[in-house]
């Protein structure tokens with residue numbers, strides 16, 4: 001049977017990763033969190049207290065080795081041989097990821113890695129440019145979004161639960177900044193693919209959002225199998 005590719009794109013905090021992971025589990029597909037790859041590269045710079053500029057990208061990009069592998073809990077990321085899966089989940093790593101993601105060399109470096117996972121397995125892949133650039137021929141494409149206020153509220157609760165000291169105002173500011181960075185970068189900006197199905201989860205509980213996504217995928221799967 002051919003591999004099926006499901007692309008889920010959208011702004012930060014729309015619930016993409018939780019929902020994509022849930023869908024992948026239901027379908028028995030591999031979940032690919034592409035944001036984690038950008039976070040891994042961002043982490044390389046922040047953990048060395050290096051500014052992210054064209055100069056440092058030129059100087060260090062070749063030294064950065066990113067690998068994706070899977071264990072019983074799902075996807076894990078290695079940065080130059082070290083498992084950084086947990087370390088890259090901070091707000092700072094997210095901001096650094098958005099910065100490195102603006103450099104075409106960084107996106108190019110991660111393109112083959114993302115495509116190679118989709119060649120090996122049926123995947124639910126989430127990111128910003130999966131339906132537009134990474135897997136333009138994906139069988140199913142979803143654009144998942146919600147209001148900035150809703151997304152900030154969710155992200156704030158997540159960060160607080162992890163013990164990060166922050167405020168809702170700060171998180172809302174970061175969400176808006178990240179939307180701006182993601183939507184306005186010159187290469188592969190975040191945008192809805194023409195053939196993507198838009199789901200707006202503003203005001204939805206997580207369960208309601210999961211149900212909408214699964215309903216849509218189930219309806220489409222019979223067409224693409």
Ligand code: DC
Nearest residue numbers: 012034035038097098101127128129
């Ligand atoms: O989904 P996330 O918050 O982990 O993503 C972190 C950053 O990585 C996000 O601000 C933009 C970037 N990113 C990207 O440019 N392209 C992707 N396919 C995934 C993430």
